Amino acid sequence: GLEAYYTGDFARAAALLKDKTNRTAIEEYYMGRMYLYGYGILKSNTLAYQSFKHAAEKGSVSAQLLLAKIELFQNNNPEQALVWFKKAAKANNRSAQMYCAAAYLYGVGTTKSADSARDFYTAAAKGDNSIAQQSLAEDFLKEKQAANRKIGLNWLNKAVEARDPEAEMMMADLCRKGDLVAKNQDQATQLMEDAINQEYVPAYYQMGRLKLEQGAQRDAKNWFEKAAKLNYAPAQIALAELYLDPKNVNHSLRNGFFWMQKAAAAGSSTAQQAVAAMYKKGEGVPVNETLATEWEHKAQQQDPAQLKVQQQKKMAEWLSRGKVSRMEDTEYQLPGIYSVWQDKNALRDNIYNQPPQLHLVRRQDIYQVNFQMISPNDVPISQYYDAMMTTQEASSKPTGKLMFPHYAVPTSRPDDTVKEKSANIAQRDGYDYLNQMTSKSSVDYSELFKHLLSQAMIGDSTAQFDVALMYQQGVGVTQSIEEALKFYQLAAAQNDLPAEYHLGLIYLQGKGVAPDYKIGMEWLTDAAFKGNYYAQYALARIYEYGYQDQNGRQVVPADKEQAFELYQLAAISYYGPAQYRLAEIMVRQPLKDPSVEALQTRHKQIKRLFQGAVEFGVEEAKLPLAFYNASDADETKQAEAFVDAQRAAADNSPDAAFLLGMMYDRGIATSADAKRAVYWYEQAATNPMSAFILGTYAAEGKGMRKNTEKAVDCLQFAASKHFSAADYNLAVLKKQEGEKFLPYLEKAADSGLSQAGLTLADYYLSRDSTSSELQRARALYEQFAKRGFQSAQLKLGYLYENGLGVTRDYTQALNWYTAAAQQGKSQGQAQYLLGRLYQFGWIGTSPDQAMAKQWYATIKAQYAPAAVAYGFIDEIENDDYQHAFSEYQQAADLGDPIAQYDLALIYEKGKNQAIDLDKAKDLYKQAGQKNVVKAMTSLGNIYVLEQNISRALPWLNLAISNNDADASYQMGWLAEKGLIPHASINQAIQYYQTAASQGQANAILALARLYKSGSSVKKDLEKSARYYAQLAQDNYPEAQYQLAKFCLSNATKTCTAQEAKTWLLKAEQNGSQNATQLLRLLTAQGQGTVSYIESIRV
Incomplete structure (x- = not known):
């Protein structure tokens, strides 16, 4: 069940979890979320609450936090909210610890207790919460003992490091005074400025006080006024006192009264008493004894309701460092559907809401066989040289x-300084000392x-x-x-x-x-x-x-x-002859480590050796070096290669002719010329690589007329010389001609040719493979994965993830996906599949969403499924619609249909933004045209709501053709209501039955209703009762209520009258008010049993 939930298959998750008798805490929590959102199961706030409560009682911190917020905001019960917050705090949840600290500080849902508050913010301080660290520091700094004050300074430093503005103000004060720290006015100023830059209103007020102490009354007034306009009561009082001071240059009784009254209206008892005195004395306002008395009364006896508001305001300001003054605006607000969904219809019980989707990764998405010839120009020139050397006879022993x-x-x-002795090389022709001696006459x-x-x-x-x-x-x-x-x-x-x-x-x-x-x-x-x-x-x-x-x-x-x-x-x-001979040996030497990296390293080494030999003066090294220089990015080296190849070709070197052909073919150091390339290839026709290219071009008709017979002859010749690419292209050609191709493909794969091995493995995996074929595919993927081929690593990982031909092993999948991902972005599949392992909890004991998002983040800008998955986590796990929207939009901009669908859901339901049905329809249409079935249904449903049935029907029928149960239900409803031209009630029933057979609860209820009423079809109470019983077993309260009525009426064999009360109690427990009323009726009638209740009618 949990795995289905993590993978976004909510219907399956709900089906598996709802029947489980002893669900774990996390299972209860996710069951609650599915009930709450109506994802995969009919929405039910009552059942959601029950599941959350079970989860919380079993220790789910997420559920405890959610229940606390429900009690705080929905039920207006801060006492019970504190109970749940304390449970989460005990589990070391920082957010809960801070709420509990604030609750005890300000007496919200409990009696004020500084000691209790300190216990909670001490725990939070240890968890690096800067507000808690500052609060703890303040406590210690108030004490007289030096050791305790030093502890306070340590906590204050931690808070300052986190740029807590209140802590910065405290530290600034210590720096000004030289208390516990060296006196430093500059640092004090910097700290105050940083707090002000964070728009921390108390810092404005504190700056005003500093300016006042320094005698800068105008500056003080400006700072007080800035804070006062932001409704900071201490600043309003200070500003009022400034105006009321007759010695102050800004003296104004009227302005003083204005700002004092502002603070009084905000609930400051100090300001209220001051306003009362001003009314009595007539300062800044006419004398008014009545108002003076009223303000005195307010100051002395605050209204409990107003006091509660003030407490929660202070609590919100403390928890947010003054950024907000309502608890609803803090991190403690009810998340998701509770607070930010704008579509009221989506909030009703007994409906389905469509969840966002993830990309499915199917076997055919990974293993796509591509029978395409190796393009000769895709093979690096240096690799041709390597192959040429291995197919040619190695240098024989010198005669x-x-x-x-x-x-x-x-x-x-x-000379006096001994010079290195020089040597002449007599490797092949000996050294003519007589010539040297006579030439130096x-x-x-x-x-x-x-x-x-x-x-x-x-x-x-x-x-x-x-x-x-x-x-x-x-x-x-x-x-x-x-x-x-x-x-x-x-x-x-x-x-x-x-x-x-x-x-x-x-x-x-x-x-x-x-x-x-x-x-x-x-x-x-x-x-x-x-x-x-x-x-x-x-x-x-x-x-x-x-x-x-x-x-x-x-x-x-x-x-x-x-x-x-x-x-x-x-x-x-750097001895040239040795460099040349070593390069010749290495070219023919099989690699012990045949990895891509090892091959690249060897090519660099060989090139360096030939280069050194040429620089030393070894003429024979020029042509081999030309093969490497031809594929160099440096155009100068390419030009040198072309010249060397021309010179050697003029001396009838077939190897040089072959190189010239490749350079004309690819347009290296010359204009591309297919015909001239073929001419030079033909001059080197005895070269197996040249034959391979000629055969491939004959098959494709490139640079010559298409000639399959010539193609086969050339490729077979190259293959006979053990050039495996020829075997592979022969296999492709044979397949294109409808002939047997596997022997050639297997031969090429056996030789170690990566493209052949991977194509053969893909071929096996792209169809219903036998066990031996799966084993062969696994061996091939493993062979090339170990050699560093990224696609092989990815495909081998997928084999292990899904247990294809091997025992399922997520650790092995992790290893191979990681190996592929570490090679670079490529198409992004490896990083995406790696992220999924973490997201779905297949690595470790539970999902690691943070690690999943790390991998998705590396490639989401260009690989849409990763952006969708990133957004899915934000939405489903964190109720963070703002970031989810951004991720979906990024993927939708890449043309991704799933992202378009998920984005349309946000617009349709108004998740954290205004509803925009036009944008939703446009996105649903784009996704539907790319075969996202739920997009078809959703678009059809919007058209139904707009009463545009003619536009709804094509989309709903398209969805039905793709077996969508919700579309079948909607079509049944339209047919029942007579909104489909020429549709009958029998067609409506057919639609409902199709949907019901797929578990669509609304369709089952519709069938039960129709067979019960008999208004449009022949009444059949047995069928109706069976449909209700089906849903009653799944805990749907309306079905339980209706089934109980059947039981009481004795109108069906599905249940007995003795079972009625059981179903009614369940229905009531699950939120059915009708069941509650009927139970009260039964109780009022004083019936010990309900076997003869005359008033109950089905």
Whole structure:
């Protein structure tokens, strides 16, 4: 029942709760609200009060507060109101605590008691109520003990922090005097000004007194006058005294009498005595003993009724800090329908009022299968490159021996500051030392060698390395590997890493010495792990492919993981060849975490690596980088990509042709040109991605003639190369052609293609799924949800929320909705569904409306259902029609039909505003045209009230075609009254029966009435009694009364005369005055039983 209530299904909630024998406090409270508003059940103030009372007795604070307000305003019983407020206060309700404090302070509904008042506002002060904190501070500050006054100052500070104006005035006084705080006139002024800025009238008066003390009589008069005009009695008296003072520049007996009389009329006994004296003396007014006596009498013996009004006025002013002077205008006013509904018809008993609606979230709203081909241009270019690399064969092992970079022979004397040694890269073609040496003919290598040798002999490690290199290459000296090794070792002994690197290469390659792979690897490893990136790169290549001796025997086994780590180390040092090779590996490497975020991160990393390689001078990296630059937002990078693609395409690169095709296709760095795009795609037809695009365009007829056969051929070729998007588009094409498509869709889904997996799952959920299909769908949603796909997370959450193929689990739903919501607004569904979990109490032990509103607030500006839900909470839970109206209006402006309907209800019923039937009709029409059934009925009903039956009938018939019981009842009533042309009473009965079969109570009463009277149909008392009995069981007092009369008359077998009194007592308890009168009649006749009452007629 409660769940139905929270979700806005009030008819179902009422049906479930009314038959429950032992309702909880919250169930009683909501049952009371449904009776009170006529939501889902016939309106009954009596039954509402009974339910509220049961709820209050069971501890519902909401019910206790409501009953207190009913007693205070409807029953004019402040004593009983205080009883209920005290119960709520005991439950720590701040509002109730403050009411009780005020009641004891001013003697409303009880005897005045400062101690009792203090107990209540002490509790409220602890709950951060600033008025209570100021009141408590005032109590403590009045005491003499320093410790207590310090406590008072602490409470006062809390109230001042909350900008309580009375507290600010008190603190200002302390600052002026230097009492408990440092003397500070500026702070005192600031505090007073803030209280005045809050339009706190006593602050005007207090400022007047300060000005008077300072001798500024004119300023004092102005402040007193400002407060006096706002009916503040102390200011009126002060202003009067100012005028009456003969020493004052403003002296005026007439004005003095005027303002004193104002204060006297407001009930001030001080002013009343002063007015009496002025009449006696003739000050400002002619002498009048009679009036003087009357005013003296008023001052001495106040009228109890007037005293009660004064007490409640003071109470209201204290509770509102002087903003209002009537309790009806405070937060304690009766809420909702009690006070702010303008439509009097909506306040009557035994009617239905239509409640606001929420959006339903149906399975078909979430799982909408969309068989639409993947548009080639929707796929990021970088993803095409990734796919292209994975479908192409990975780089094979280089032919011949592995080549490594070598350091260059020096061409000049080294500077005093040691520079980093440069290297030439012989990765593919080796390094031509002879060419380098002959191209630098101006260098005297022999002289250079002598100089370096002299430096080497005195221990310069850099010179030692250069000498070794010249010995190794025979540059400037006769080649000698033995001497080279000696000097390399001397340098290496001083941790010269290039020397270690070259030693490693010499022993590994066996150039001039016997190969020693162990020593060679040791030198290379030591150099690499000390940070030499040439050694890191060389080792990476050795471990990537393994290393073989001259006889082809493997002497160093391949180790891909070690190779990857070493490429990373060299790439960190911005070594271009390592960056390029690492990027090539990463592109082909499957992700351990295939999430969207991980994929985006990898793309950024790969792009950075290719960029670094290009900047280093690696030509091979230009085309891969072009694929990434083509989709960059920077137009300069796009232009660079276009140029690089053109150059490579001119060299017959099919990959470049494919990239050019995409750039012409998308209009990147050039004008979009579908035909030129197709031309370049055809130049790369052996590229599976190019075939995928050509196949898709052949199916769509884009840039070429539509050709299904060619489309299938191209897509099948791409699919054969394991390009899953081709399988997916084949599936869509096959479905369009009416052929079997699931095998292709499942293959694409199995490959991990998100669109295929989600489409397949949606397909299963969009129809009556088998258990295995639901399990398959769940697995797919879970797979892509874990990868970070927002739609998968949302749909998986909905599966758990509704128990589709899984055990219902709101916590799991919460987790997945939260994951989807945290990715951003998207369409807002995730945030909305998350809010619903909290609103309906599916998370935790009870609804959390505050948390629900937090989520709705994040997306309500653009997602109408969230604004509707936000407004629904404001209206149903808080009776806050002003904010509900604003939320509904926001959603209605977005064209939302439910919001239009809810807004129309506010205009029709005049909820906290004037009734506007024209606006209501316009909104009902808009909502009705969008299939909001209750809008059709409501619009028809308004036309009926306006006696415009011809306009009412189409809307009511449309609602009936949508099975609306209220519309059927209205049509029955119109037919019965002869307002439908050519309609008979039998048609009226048919309408009533249709409505009655759906539980429409008014229709059941109408049938009971018709069969009882027999005026239009054949009388059938048994049928009538059965209809009355049906409603009597549901506690409808009129039905109970009528059934009792049947019982007394012995006119039916439905009940006996002995049961009559039971039904009458129930009817009386439920508010039937007719039942009360009949019971009195029975009692007056002195009947012990009622079996032979002659006067009772059915």
